[in-house]
Structures are given as C-alpha cells and as structure tokens.
Amino acid sequence: MSLSQLNIHHVRNLRRASLNDANRINVLYGENGSGKTSVLEAVHLLGMARSFRTTSARTLISHGEPHCVVQGTVRSALTNGSVSLGVQRGGRGELSLRINGESVRTVASLVEQLPLQVINANSFDLLTGTPSARRQYLNWGVFHVEHRFFPEWQRFQRCIKQRNTGLRRDKLGGGELAVWTRELAKSGALLNDYRQAYFAQLAPLFRDLMQRLLPQLGELELRLRQGWDKRLSYEEALAASQASDREKGFTQVGPQRADLKVTVDGYPAADVLSRGQQKLVVCGLKLAQGQLMQSAGHSRCIYLVDDLPSELDTAHCQRVCEELDALQTQVFITCVAREDVARVWPGGEQPSMFHVEHGEISAR
Numbered sequence: 586m587s588l589s590q591l592n593i594h595h596v597r598n599l600r601r602a603s604l605n606d607a608n609r610i611n612v613l614y615g616e617n618g619s620g621k622t623s624v625l626e627a628v629h630l631l632g633m634a635r636s637f638r639t640t641s642a643r644t645l646i647s648h649g650e651p652h653c654v655v656q657g658t659v660r661s662a663l664t665n666g667s668v669s670l671g672v673q674r675g676g677r678g679e680l681s682l683r684i685n686g687e688s689v690r691t692v693a694s695l696v697e698q699l700p701l702q703v704i705n706a707n708s709f710d711l712l713t714g715t716p717s718a719r720r721q722y723l724n725w726g727v728f729h730v731e732h733r734f735f736p737e738w739q740r741f742q743r744c745i746k747q748r749n750t751g752l753r754r755d756k757l758g759g760g761e762l763a764v765w766t767r768e769l770a771k772s773g774a775l776l777n778d779y780r781q782a783y784f785a786q787l788a789p790l791f792r793d794l795m796q797r798l799l800p801q802l803g804e805l806e807l808r809l810r811q812g813w814d815k816r817l818s819y820e821e822a823l824a825a826s827q828a829s830d831r832e833k834g835f836t837q838v839g840p841q842r843a844d845l846k847v848t849v850d851g852y853p854a855a856d857v858l859s860r861g862q863q864k865l866v867v868c869g870l871k872l873a874q875g876q877l878m879q880s881a882g883h884s885r886c887i888y889l890v891d892d893l894p895s896e897l898d899t900a901h902c903q904r905v906c907e908e909l910d911a912l913q914t915q916v917f918i919t920c921v922a923r924e925d926v927a928r929v930w931p932g933g934e935q936p937s938m939f940h941v942e943h944g945e946i947s948a949r
C-alpha cells in the first residue's frame with residue numbers, strides 16, 4: 586500500500602494542506618511546532634479514524650472550526666488499483682467515513698485499506714505501558730494476516746459481555762451462565778490459536794531484527810502470555826476460575842488478559858534498557874510486524890515515524906533506516922533539520938523532502 590495523495594483540512598495548525606508527490610520514503614522536516622507530527626496524525630486519522638496522540642476530537646480540530654477532514658488516495662501494489670478514502674471528524678466525536686465516495690460504517694474497513702504502523706513517543710508503551718498496549722499491538726498484527734481473527738474477536742467480545750452479565754445475575758440466582766461459558770470457551774480458544782500462530786512467526790523475525798539493531802545486547806526474549814494457565818485448555822481454565830469469577834462478577838481468565846513480555850537476560854526490558862535501547866526494541870517489534878505482513882503475501886503497511894533521530898545515536902539511527910529501507914514499504918519520517926535523516930539514509934533511493942512551515946507543506 587502507498588499513499589499517493591493527501592488533502593488535510595483543519596487538523597491542528599494544518600488548515601488547508603496537501604501532500605501530492607509522496608514517494609516511498611518521505612521526510613517531513615521543519616521547526617518545532619511547524620506541523621510535522623500533525624501531518625502524521627492526519628494520515629493516522631485517514632487509516633484509523635482517530636489520532637495517535639489524543640482521544641479528544643476537539644483537540645485535533647483546528648481552533649474555531651467545527652470539524653476536520655482528511656482525504657487520500659491509496660495505491661495497492663497487489664491489485665495495482667487505487668482507492669480513495671475520506672474521514673471527517675466533528676468536535677463531539679461525530680465520524681463520517683468514505684471509501685471511493687461510498688459511506689462505510691466500520692473503522693475496520695478503513696484499517697484494511699490503509700494498514701499503518703506508528704513509531705513515536707507513545708510507542709514506548711509497548712515496553713513500559715499496561716498490557717492493553719501490547720494486546721493492541723498483537724491484535725493489529727493478527728488482524729492483518731488472519732481474516733478470521735476480527736469476526737472471532739467480535740464474537741468473543743459479545744460472549745464475555747454476556748457471561749459477565751450472567752455472573753452478576755447468578756449472584757441473584759439467574760441462569761444462562763453455562764451457555765455463555767461454553768461459547769466463550771470456544772471463541773477464546775480460537776482467538777488464542779490465531780494469536781499463537783501469529784506469534785510463532787513474529788518471534789524469530791523480531792529476534793533476527795534485534796541482532797542487527799542491537800547486536801551487543803544480552804539474551805533478548807519475547808514471550809506471549811495467553812491469559813490463563815497454559816497447562817489447561819481455556820474451557821478447563823474457565824471452569825477452574827468460575828467460583829472466583831462469580832465472587833468478583835467478571836471473567837478473570839482468557840485472551841482479554843494476554844500479554845507480551847520482553848526480557849533481557851531474564852530481566853524486564855523496561856527495567857534494564859536505556860531509553861535509546863528501548864526505542865530500538867520498539868522499532869524491532871514494529872518492523873517485525875511489517876516484515877511478517879509482507880512475507881505472508883499481504884499488503885505492505887505504511888510506517889509513520891515521528892522524530893526518528895531523538896534518543897538514537899547516528900549509528901543506530903542509520904540501522905533503523907536500513908531496516909525501513911529494506912522493507913520496501915512507504916515511510917513518512919519527521920525530523921527537525923533536513924540533514925537529520927538525509928545523512929543517515931542508506932544509498933540508493935533517496936528520500937523525498939517536504940518542508941513543513943506554519944502548517945504548510947512544500948516539496949523541497
């Protein structure tokens with residue numbers, strides 16, 4: 586996938602901005618506060634219908650405007666076709682999505698058209714944040730390579746909601762718990778199978794990438810915790826925790842409790858790695874997902890990399906650029922000075938340069 590054209594209206598200080606000549610590697614450079622991150626945010630809005638730095642639509646919309654709009658054309662190398670996408674977001678969160686001019690209802694249809702990977706300051710959450718950030722990461726990957734994952738995920742959400750209601754009602758002598766527990770056991774086991782199959786492919790790619798990005802690091806291990814005792818089937822685990830679930834009024838075991846653990850020589854990566862090393866591990870995790878999508882014959886994801894040089898020395902920044910370049914996928918990178926990325930980008934195809942100044946984008 587690649588974004589060939591982008592029109593932005595009223596996203597932060599980008600009142601009316603366009604990016605028409607995006608190539609494979611695109612560097613957005615400019616002073617602090619010029620609007621570089623906002624351009625990435627606009628692309629994210631187009632692919633995910635939301636910002637990556639705020640949950641408040643009002644914050645994202647240019648001051649004094651009722652809504653923001655982003656339109657773009659996405660080309661697929663697989664089908665050789667192109668799709669036009671449009672997202673409008675109002676100040677109270679109202680959302681309107683269009684694909685080829687037709688209104689669509691689910692964000693998932695958008696996500697399929699424009700798979701995005703973000704590497705920014707929030708990405709550290711993958712190591713230092715709550716398990717939900719890591720589950721989101723995992724789900725993103727499985728969603729893009731296993732088409733049965735998303736409907737199963739929806740089924741699972743329905744089942745767990747019903748079971749939790751049943752658990753609370755049971756306290757009052759209600760009934761349907763057994764039915765929902767059986768359904769949940771089936772759905773949760775399937776979700777776990779999809780995740781495990783994905784993880785089995787992801788872990789070696791991550792290991793190889795980290796050997797290139799940080800070869801001097803000790804023994805790096807990535808593990809998937811499935812959310813219940815791995816010696817038990819999900820059905821058995823649900824049965825074992827039923828009494829306690831009843832007590833608490835919710836389901837305590839299952840894929841909704843899964844987590845990924847990254848350790849170095851047995852210690853949690855978040856506790857022992859420097860900030861720069863953490864950033865490289867985060868890049869390794871994100872790059873591994875892009876590699877996996879590609880090797881599975883799926884469309885390529887687009888990388889949005891905010892302020893790549895921060896926290897990285899020149900040699901490590903160069904290694905990340907080499908890996909991004911090797912992926913042969915479209916990349917948008919922000920930095921302050923033009924040379925920040927230009928001087929570390931590997932030979933061959935040179936990045937297209939876009940200067941961002943006071944909310945305007947110009948190719949130069």
Ligand SMILES: Nc1ncnc2c1ncn2[C@@H]1O[C@H](COP(=O)(O)OP(=O)(O)OP(=O)(O)O)[C@@H](O)[C@H]1O
Pocket residue numbers: 596597598599615616617618619620621622623624643644645646647648921
């Ligand atoms: N809702 C809004 N309406 C108008 N302007 C906004 C709004 N929200 C933020 N801004 C301004 O938009 C500008 C763009 O911010 P952005 O984070 O994109 O800058 P940047 O170029 O990435 O900067 P840095 O290099 O410091 O990270 C800032 O000057 C900010 O004050």
